[in-house]
Amino acid sequence: MGSRLTQIVPLEDVVVECPHTRTYRFRADMDPEPGQFLMLWIPRHDEVPMAYAFLENPLGVTVREYGDATHALAVESKKGYRIGVRGPYGNSFAIDGKRALAVAGGVGIASLIAAIEAYAGAGIEIHTAFGARTKEELTFLDRVKAAGPVHVATDDGSAGHHGYVSDVAAKLLDDGRFEMVLTCGPEVMMKKVVDTANAKGVPVQASLERYMKCGIGICDACALDDRLVCYDGPIFWGTDLATSADFGHWRRNISGQRVKA
Amino acid sequence: MADLGTEVAGVRLRNPTMLASGFLDETGGSMLRVHNAGAGAVVTKSIGPEPRAGNLNPTIVELPVGLLNAVGLPNPGIADYEAEAKHAISGGAAVIGSVYGRDAKEYAAVATRMASYGVVAVELNLSCPHAKGLGTEIAQDPEAVEEITRAVKKAVHVPVFSKLSPNVADIASFADAAKRGGADAVTAINTVKSIAISADLRMPILKNTYGGLSGPAIKPVGLRCVYEIHEAVDVPIIGVGGIETGQDAVEYLMAGASAVQIGTAILSRGIGVFAKVSQEMSAWMDANGVAKVADLVGAAHG
Numbered sequence: 001m002g003s004r005l006t007q008i009v010p011l012e013d014v015v016v017e018c019p020h021t022r023t024y025r026f027r028a029d030m031d032p033e034p035g036q037f038l039m040l041w042i043p044r045h046d047e048v049p050m051a052y053a054f055l056e057n058p059l060g061v062t063v064r065e066y067g068d069a070t071h072a073l074a075v076e077s078k079k080g081y082r083i084g085v086r087g088p089y090g091n092s093f094a095i096d097g098k099r100a101l102a103v104a105g106g107v108g109i110a111s112l113i114a115a116i117e118a119y120a121g122a123g124i125e126i127h128t129a130f131g132a133r134t135k136e137e138l139t140f141l142d143r144v145k146a147a148g149p150v151h152v153a154t155d156d157g158s159a160g161h162h163g164y165v166s167d168v169a170a171k172l173l174d175d176g177r178f179e180m181v182l183t184c185g186p187e188v189m190m191k192k193v194v195d196t197a198n199a200k201g202v203p204v205q206a207s208l209e210r211y212m213k214c215g216i217g218i219c220d221a222c223a224l225d226d227r228l229v230c231y232d233g234p235i236f237w238g239t240d241l242a243t244s245a246d247f248g249h250w251r252r253n254i255s256g257q258r259v260k261a
Numbered sequence: 262m263a264d265l266g267t268e269v270a271g272v273r274l275r276n277p278t279m280l281a282s283g284f285l286d287e288t289g290g291s292m293l294r295v296h297n298a299g300a301g302a303v304v305t306k307s308i309g310p311e312p313r314a315g316n317l318n319p320t321i322v323e324l325p326v327g328l329l330n331a332v333g334l335p336n337p338g339i340a341d342y343e344a345e346a347k348h349a350i351s352g353g354a355a356v357i358g359s360v361y362g363r364d365a366k367e368y369a370a371v372a373t374r375m376a377s378y379g380v381v382a383v384e385l386n387l388s389c390p391h392a393k394g395l396g397t398e399i400a401q402d403p404e405a406v407e408e409i410t411r412a413v414k415k416a417v418h419v420p421v422f423s424k425l426s427p428n429v430a431d432i433a434s435f436a437d438a439a440k441r442g443g444a445d446a447v448t449a450i451n452t453v454k455s456i457a458i459s460a461d462l463r464m465p466i467l468k469n470t471y472g473g474l475s476g477p478a479i480k481p482v483g484l485r486c487v488y489e490i491h492e493a494v495d496v497p498i499i500g501v502g503g504i505e506t507g508q509d510a511v512e513y514l515m516a517g518a519s520a521v522q523i524g525t526a527i528l529s530r531g532i533g534v535f536a537k538v539s540q541e542m543s544a545w546m547d548a549n550g551v552a553k554v555a556d557l558v559g560a561a562h563g
Contacts, residue, residue, distance in 0.1 A: 005323055008461035039318075043462055047318035082462060086323065213332060214321045218284050218527055220306065221335065226290030255312035256287040257337040258344070 004030075004086045004216075006041065011081045012058045017139040020065045021107055022074055025058040028085050032059070034095070034115035035207055035235050038087030039215040045072040049212045049230070051111030051184075052088065053140070059085075062110035062139060089215050090234045093118070093205055097180035099125040103169040103193045104144075105185020106132050111207045111234070112184045113140050120147035127151065129172060131165025131185070134158045166192035173200055181205070181238075187261055191248030194238045204238035208247070211254055223252055263546030265539055267301070267554040269519045270420040270445035270497050272381050274301035274355065276539040277510065277554055281501050281524035282307055282359040282384060282424070285532070287336065289348025296354035299536030304522065305346065307359040307386040310371055312338035316469045322457040327476025327503070328525045329457050331469035334361060334386075339374045346378040357422070361386040365405075365412035376417040383419060385409060387439075388426030388451040400426035400451075403438035410442030420445035422499060425486075427479075428454045432486045433493035446497035448522065449486045453479050476525040477503045484516050491517025491559055505529060507541020514554065515561035 013025040030038065032052045040061060041047040046069035054060030065071045077083075093115040100119050104112045109130065119126035128144045131153040138159065144150050152160025153168045161168050166189050172178065173196055181197045183190050184207040197204035210222035210229040217231030224246045227233065241247045251261045265276040280303040285291040287306040295303050315335025322329040336342070339360075349356050358375035360383055362368040372383045387409060388400035399405045410423050423439035425432055427450035436447045452473025457466045465471075483502020490498055500518030504510050505526040513521050526534045551557060 005325070006319075006459070006466060008459055041319055041466075043459075043464065045317075046468070047320075084319070084459070084462075084466070213315070213318060213335070214330075216321070216323070216528060218328075218524070219321070219330075219332060220285050220287035220291050223288040223291055226288075226294045228285075228291070252288070253312075254314040255335055255337050256306070257312055257341050258288075 004089070006084045006086045008082055008084050011077055011079055011083065013079060014077050017062060018136045020074070021062065021137070021139060022077070023053060023060050023062045024073070024077060024083070025054065025060040026083065026085065027057045028059055030059060030085070030088055032088035033092030034118045035093040035111055036088040036090050037111070037234060038085050038089065041084030042069055042073045042076065043082070043084065045069050047084070049215055051207070053110045053113050055114050062107060064107040086215070090230055091232070093182055093235055095119055095122050095124070097124060097203070099178050100127070100180040100182065101169065101172055101178040102126060102128040103165060103181060103183040103185070104128060104130050105165055105189040106137060107139065108185030108207070109140050109144070112182060113143055115182055116144060116147045127172065127178070129153065129165050129169040131168070131189070165189065166196070169193050170196045173197060173202060176200070178202055183207070187248055194241050198238045198242050205235050206238065206241060207235050208233050210251060221252065221256065263543045263551060264553045265543055267520055269499060270382070270422070272302070272355070272420055274520055276301040277514070277520040277542070278535045278538050279357065279499065279520055279522045280304055280535070281522035282386065283330070283332070284524040284527055287345070289345035292345070292349035292356065293352040293354055295532060295535065296349065296352065298532045299539060301520065302355040302357055302381065303349065304357045304384055305342070305359045306336050307334055307361045308336045308339050308342045308371060308375065309334065309361050310339060310367055312336065312341065319466055319468055322466045322472070324457065324478070326478035327474055328528065329455055329467065329472040329474050330452070331467045331472035333469060339371045343378055346375070346380060350379045356380045357382045357384050359384045359386050359424070365409045368409045369412040369416040372413045373416045376419050380419060382422055382445070383413065383417060384422040384424050384448055385413060386424055386451075388424055388428070401429060403435050406435055407438040407442040410439050410444045414443035422446045422448050424448035424451055426451045427482055427486050433489045436490040436494045436496055440494055440496045444496065446499055446519070447490060448499040448501060449490055450479070450483045450502045453482055475502070477505060479503045480509060484512060487513060487516040487518050488561070491562060504538070505534070507538050507545050510538050510542050511545050511557060514557040515559070517559045517562065519554070519558050
């Protein structure tokens with residue numbers, strides 16, 4: 001549980017990836033690993049956990065607007081706008097195996113992309129099953145393609161398979177070539193991917209999301225069973241998730257009530 | 262080997278370390294984890310009558326000297342908390358239920374339900390410095406402390422610990438008020454009201470502006486408060502504030518505490534801090550020829 005002081009940094013660049021999704025770049029004294037996250041303070045609004053989509057300065061996070069805080073960031077932010085950052089927090093993806101499959105759903109690519117590139121950088125063959133609602137939402141498609149083969153799925157059929165990326169992933173896992181699976185996206189999608197990988201005996205790492213307050217393993221807001229997403233995660237192995245009562249079913253709301261996911 | 266077993270107002274503890282309220286105690290799973298990591302008891306998140314979201318982030322600021330927080334009493338409410346408390350208790354944890362309310366009646370109602378879940382004691386959060394309308398005013402009013410403590414004592418059969426604020430001129434008078442209300446013990450101290458400012462942004466960092474400081478920075482304050490209470494009032498004390506090591510715990514015992522609570526040190530030493538502090542206390546006692554915890558309580562007083 002490392003101590004990280006808040007750093008105030010100006011935004012160096014803001015890139016609109018698609019409607020409602022932006023990438024924010026900034027320079028800070030941090031040395032994150034693939035899959036780790038930071039707490040991003042939007043002054044006067046809120047502070048939210050975000051995965052690093054760029055691991056080296058200028059660091060970057062890719063944020064889909066999903067609530068007041070991320071909307072405020074989108075509205076307020078322009079080059080020079082100052083945010084607070086603290087981190088890196090949480091564990092990171094294990095880079096291991098001879099051939100790996102990343103399964104990304106929507107903006108889940110933001111926490112996977114650094115790991116996908118790390119696999120490619122380590123000389124491990126990395127395929128990506130990449131799903132989104134429409135082809136416009138396939139953020140970082142160029143980076144994904146540069147790392148290895150891509151298997152696209154869209155909800156509207158505008159690119160690739162017309163349907164769920166979890167089905168594409170299941171098909172890819174059928175031939176037994178993959179020795180590792182990484183996934184991030186909507187939990188219902190990840191549940192399917194984890195169940196499939198577990199059934200086939202392929203190690204799988206899933207990056208989970210829960211409401212967070214502290215980000216440093218003390219406040220218990222992000223509890224998943226008896227684990228903390230901010231401290232024990234955000235990345236969990238499929239073998240651990242197989243015994244989880246919460247994964248895919250329950251989450252904690254802002255008051256700590258256990259509610260249906 | 263020194264005996265680390267201790268007793269606070271009739272509550273037997275395997276060792277003097279308790280999890281302080283507010284840390285890893287909103288869920289049963291986490292409390293059980295802290296129990297399994299060696300805590301003598303775990304104090305729950307402060308629970309109120311209804312679910313409460315708490316403050317928006319930033320709710321914590323890490324400082325070189327400690328931790329500033331203004332989480333604002335988030336909790337699932339006493340009804341939903343039944344499952345959490347019972348999960349921890351069924352796993353073997355000695356759970357102390359921390360409760361809050363708007364007035365004596367609400368405190369008593371929440372404490373009654375908390376007691377029915379099987380907790381070994383209830384702790385009254387009379388002193389949260391970062392939740393508007395809850396605690397802050399009570400903490401400044403000895404009569405309110407006495408009235409609430411009395412109401413809860415009437416309502417429950419388990420021991421009642423009144424947790425006091427250091428943000429007062431004379432904490433001993435509040436311990437005395439709690440005792441008059443029937444408190445079986447007092448817990449001292451809650452966090453120290455503080456603020457953190459971003460020089461770059463020329464504004465407070467916490468969304469709530471004010472927060473409570475914990476960690477090493479407040480250890481001398483906590484020690485002073487425990488010492489003053491022990492001098493002035495005959496009541497068992499649970500010491501809390503900046504305890505990270507066995508040595509820190511020994512100092513608190515010498516100031517007058519019968520047990521200690523640990524929270525922020527989870528950050529610096531991990532969840533294993535409870536076992537580590539216990540081992541360090543035991544080693545210190547062995548090296549100094551102290552056989553049992555009770556022999557240390559108040560030892561620094563003349």
